[in-house]
Each structure stands twice: as C-alpha cells, then as structure tokens.
Amino acid sequence: MQPIESYNLFDPATAENPFEYYSVLREQAPVYQMPTGMWIISTHALCLEAIRNYEAFSSKFLQKMSGGALGADGNIAGPETLLSNDPPSHTYFRKLVNKAFSPMRVRKLSDSIRVIAEDLIGKVERGPARFDVVADYSVPLPLTVIADQIGVPRTHLAEFKRWSDATIVPIGGMATPEQLIESLKLTEELKSYLGERCKERMEDPKDDMLSDLVTAEIDGERAIEIKEVVSILQQFLVAGNETTTNLIAATVQFLLQNPDQLALVQNDRKLLANAVEEALRLETPTCGMWRVATRDIEIGGELIPEGDMVMLRYAAANRDEAVFANAEAFDVQRPNAKDHLAFGMGIHFCPGASLAREETRIGVELLLDRLPGLRLAPGNDFAHHPNMLLRGLKRLEVEFDKP
C-alpha cells in the first residue's frame, strides 16, 4: 500500500483499479481532503449520513463545477430539476418523474425489454460464435428501451447514441477543453431534438413514458414547461443509459468469471436478481456523486468548510467490511446484497432503479437461456473507460456453442 496522498482518482491507472485506494481511504481517512481540495467520503455509514443531511450537503454541484459561468438556471443540463437540484423545487420534479416510473409503466416496460433483448440475441445467433457483449448487447438494449419511451424512432438511434454519450462528458471530470466544447454543441442539438419530441407528445399523447411525463399533473402545482421536461429527459440519458449498459456487462462478467456462482444461478434462476445486486455493489456503475457544503459542516470528525466540493464515493462504501462480510467476493447468496448504495439513497434515490434492475435481470437471463455454453472468450483485458464517475467495461468478448 502507498501513502494516501500518492493516490489520485483522476489518474487513469487508479481509476482502472481503485479498490486498494478505497480500502486505504476507509481505514485511514473516511472523510479525506484530496490534494486537489475536493473531499471524498468513503464509508457506508458516513455516505448515508451525508445523503440524509441534504441541507448541508447540497446537490447544486453543476453551478459550482462550472465556476458559476453557466448561470443559476442555465447550466449544461438546462434548468436544474433532479440530479443537481435541492428541495423545494427538486420535490416538485421528483413527484412528476415518479409518475412516469409508475409500477404500471415499469410492468409494461418489462414486456418491451424482453422483445428488444430477444431481437438483439437473434442477431447475435445469426453471426459468429464470438461477440462483444458491450457493443452488440448491453449498449443497444437500454438505448432502444429508453428511445422507444421518449418517441425517438429506431432510424435515429445512432444519432441519439452520439448525443447521449456527449451529455456524459462534463460530469466525468476527465474531459479536455475541446471535448467539453464539442459536448456542449452536441448537447444543444440534443435539447432541440428532445424539445420537438415533447411537443409531439403534448399534442398527441401515446402509451409511453414521455407522454406520462408531459401530461402528469401534481395537485395544485403549475404545469411542467418543455425546457424542464427536456432537462429531465437528458438526465434519463446521462444517468440511465451508460450506467445500465455497464451493469449488464458487469453482471455477465462476474457470472462468467465465477463458475460456482453461475452454477448456483443456473440451478435457481431466482438468484439472478441477487446476482444483479452483487454486480451493482461490486462494479457500482455510478461510482459516486457530487455534493457542495452549504455551510461549515462536521462529519466523521472532520470540518468541511462552506463551499467545498464533496464526493460521496458509493463504490468505496459498497465494499465496506463493516456492512458486507468478505466484501470483495461476488456472492449471489449474500443476504444483504441490496444494502449497497449503487442507486444512492434518500431524496435523490435513483428513480430508474427498477427499470435498470429489470433490464439487467431479463437481459442476462435471456443470454443464459438462448446461448448455450456462454463463456468468456480468450483475450479479454477487462479494461474500463477512463472516467472517474462512471465505471464500465470497454468490451467483453464471449463465445457460445453454435448448434
């Protein structure tokens, strides 16, 4: 182990394999000010404490990250609605979004997930006996599910993917100025495209999530504006697409790397849901989230001054031995696997959690059912995209037995 100051989360080697750093942080300094000035909170208990104290740990981090240059309500994502917003206006938008993720909508989504996944596997079956789970399956699956729900026709999927990728760039913390400018340009294109889709659904509602969103009414509250719906849709893309892609790929990776665990799941398919929780815990596709201290605040024996940026490192909390025994192991029978913080907790708890879980459970189950002898192909390096916030495999090559 190296001295704590010598690790750097923005260094690609540490971002690739951060787990030793996480254990040093949890043991030596669970509330730690990195040499860059940013604080990082790494234990399960202290992450929860900060999440619950949302008045002191504000989510209005985008303004702070842009140095105020993007204005009070004109930041990269448009008006602040959910991820980078605080009560009381967060509460209003959250009620609307909860309507779009009603149990009825998620049930209907399960059917469309199955149809889309079957179709993708059909394409794989017709190709060679080796394929890349990421490019051929875990990227198109969530992208197509959400595109269908927000009125993006299949013919626009490639463009939609390019825009969707661009919106993630600013929050990753590792982009060059050129990449940021390109991202802003593409984000503007995306916003006007989504605005058009909103107008369509306002005039002619269909049986989809966007229609739920634009027609939702909260008692006694004003109607939602198009630019606000656009901001919410952008967050579905930023917070929802790549993360689900990464979760599907990670679940397949962990199962294929652990034949004993795969055998348990094959014998009892009900364990697959817990396998997904373990992949969420160990891979934590959203490694953490930003907060800003609204006042001098004491936590874990440290004093964080007003205005400082704080990273709640969910990926570190999810391997905390104080909560998860033998925390580094992938254990599909772990009784408390669901206690992870991969979807956050409290007022910002991920509204897409049940959708992401369904997409992964159904998607992985169909792969196991339809492709006999599914196994890792030789030559995988298991490298991840360089990003300090989102963790995901670049590729995952697998093989299966062709009849």
Ligand code: HEM
């Ligand atoms: C494996 C997949 C996913 C992961 C790991 C994930 C993770 C997270 C986390 C950690 C948060 C809370 C951030 C915080 O503490 O401030 C969050 C919030 C959010 N997620 Fe997800 N998410 C996933 C899928 C989705 C999907 C599929 C959607 C929508 C289609 C979605 C939409 C959102 C939105 C809108 C928020 C902001 C909620 C708020 O601030 O009230 N996410 N997500």
